[in-house]
Amino acid sequence: MRANDKVLPQKDIVETSVAAERYCNVNGGGMDQCCSIMSKLGSALFIEFHPELKTTPVKFPKTNPEIAFVVANTMVTSDKAVTAPVCYNLRVVETRIAALMLAKHLDIADRPACRDVDPLTFKIVMDEFFAGQDTAGKDEVQVWIERLTAMLASASEFFGAQPEGYTREECASYLGLSVDALEKKIHADRFPVRADRFKLLERSQHAYSETLRVVKFREICESTDTSIDYFKALGDLMNQSQDSCRDLFNCSCPELDELCAVARASGSLGSRLTGAGWGGSSVHLVPQDKVEQFIADVKEKYYAKRLPH
Numbered sequence: 001m002r003a004n005d006k007v008l009p010q011k012d013i014v015e016t017s018v019a020a021e022r023y024c025n026v027n028g029g030g031m032d033q034c035c036s037i038m039s040k041l042g043s044a045l046f047i048e049f050h051p052e053l054k055t056t057p058v059k060f061p062k063t064n065p066e067i068a069f070v071v072a073n074t075m076v077t078s079d080k081a082v083t084a085p086v087c088y089n090l091r092v093v094e095t096r097i098a099a100l101m102l103a104k105h106l107d108i109a110d111r112p113a114c115r116d117v118d119p120l121t122f123k124i125v126m127d128e129f130f131a132g133q134d135t136a137g138k139d140e141v142q143v144w145i146e147r148l149t150a151m152l153a154s155a156s157e158f159f160g161a162q163p164e165g166y167t168r169e170e171c172a173s174y175l176g177l178s179v180d181a182l183e184k185k186i187h188a189d190r191f192p193v194r195a196d197r198f199k200l201l202e203r204s205q206h207a208y209s210e211t212l213r214v215v216k217f218r219e220i221c222e223s224t225d226t227s228i229d230y231f232k233a234l235g236d237l238m239n240q241s242q243d244s245c246r247d248l249f250n251c252s253c254p255e256l257d258e259l260c261a262v263a264r265a266s267g268s269l270g271s272r273l274t275g276a277g278w279g280g281s282s283v284h285l286v287p288q289d290k291v292e293q294f295i296a297d298v299k300e301k302y303y304a305k306r307l308p309h
Contacts (some may be wrong), residue, residue, distance in 0.1 A: 011053050022066030026080045027092045027191040032266050032275065033199030046218050050123045058218050061117045061230045067287040071274065071281050072257040072263065072298060087278050090193040091249065095207055096186045097171050098200040099161065101127050104175060105158045119186070122207050123237055126151045141219045148212040153205035199250075206248035213244075231269045235285045238270030251277030259302055260284075266297035 018032040031047060034055065043057035060067050080088045087158045099120045102110040106129050113128045114120055130166055135143050167172075172182040183189050220233045242260050246252035252273055260271035263284045270285035286294045 008155055013037050014053065022080050025043050025089075026189065027089045027187065028080075029092075033233060034241070042215050044217070044221065046214070047122075049122065050127065056218075058221050061221055061223070061228075063230050063287075065290075067230065067234070068288040068291050070263075070284045070291060071228065071293060072259055072284065072302075073281045074253070074279055075303075076253060076255045076279030078253075078276065080276060080278075083278065085194045088276055089191045090195055091193070091203065093128055093186050093193045093206040094195075094198045094200060095122065096120065096126045097166075097182070097198055098122070098155070098183070098207075100157055100202045101171065101174055101200065102204065103128070106154065122151070122204065123211075123245050128210075141215055141222070144215040145212065145219070148215065150206055152205065152208040154214065155208055156201070156252070159201035159204055163201050165201070169198055171198060182267075199223055200219055202248040202250070206244050209248075211242060211245055213241050231287065235270030238272045238283075238285055239264070242272035245273055245277055249277075253278050255279065259298075262301045263294075266301065267294045271301050279294065 014030055014033045016036050017037075018028060020199060021028040021033075029055075030049065034047050034053070035045055038055045040057040043059050046056040046058050048054040066217070078087075084090075096119050099122050100109070102122070103114045103125045104118060106125070108114055108128050110129040111128055114124060115129070117124055129151070130147050130303035141198065152201050162170075168179050168182065172179045175182060217234060217237050220228060220230065220237075232270075242252065242256075256273045256279070258280050260268075260273075263271040263282070267290045271282060274281050274283040284294070302305065
């Protein structure tokens with residue numbers, strides 16, 4: 001673009017890169033693309049996709065020693081295009097079906113904001129359910145926390161009535177659709193998936209609780225309360241996230257679990273997978289003055305048996 005004296009807004013680059021990935025049969029979102037293109041040095045990035053793409057840099061709190069993040073690769077390749085029907089694309093389908101069913105349960109499915117959007121997401125369901133709520137005088141982050149907590153409870157109660165999951169036929173019947181119509185609505189005709197039952201309880205619990213953890217992470221970073229143990233508070237959220245990725249979203253793998261365990265034993269205060277999961281990399285919260293020893297320990301305990309001299 002520079003060579004041709006062209007300017008393309010960052011938002012357009014994100015949207016183009018998201019669309020490009022879908023030509024590889026991966027029904028991806030835009031989180032990684034957005035982080036790669038719109039991040040700011042020294043800050044986390046709080047990303048919103050609805051009602052429009054919006055990013056908010058979140059500076060890390062000042063600590064002594066400073067906060068450091070160490071990225072460690074599991075050396076397990078996650079080929080999303082190959083495993084998509086039972087991994088990545090399946091999770092997309094499960095969350096979209098859950099959003100459709102939850103909207104109907106909450107009696108908001110026929111509102112234009114839910115009816116006329118493609119795809120319907122958990123965020124849209126939450127926004128529409130609380131549309132018209134008086135938030136005057138409330139902090140933006142606190143509104144997020146209150147709403148997410150309520151949605152997590154609603155989803156848990158609704159889908160908890162059938163914890164074993166739902167068949168395609170059961171989902172379609174609840175929504176008043178044929179199975180073929182449901183497949184087209186969630187784009188499973190373009191991105192096929194394989195599953196006997198959709199685990200809607202676990203997927204909805206992960207989606208809302210993970211977003212809640214992200215918001216709490218932001219709340220802690222922006223807090224002026226000097227009594228907070230930032231390493232423990234932020235690390236606990238990262239560890240809870242990994243637990244949820246493993247147990248509710250089922251997107252971890254044995255190597256990720258092992259690497260996170262090794263990292264915590266080597267001084268990480270918080271360890272979780274990063275990216276889509278099922279392999280790839282992990283990220284670890286480590287005090288800056290412990291990074292060198294941390295890396296040495298992880299090399300010895302995890303990498304040495306995989307990369308023998």
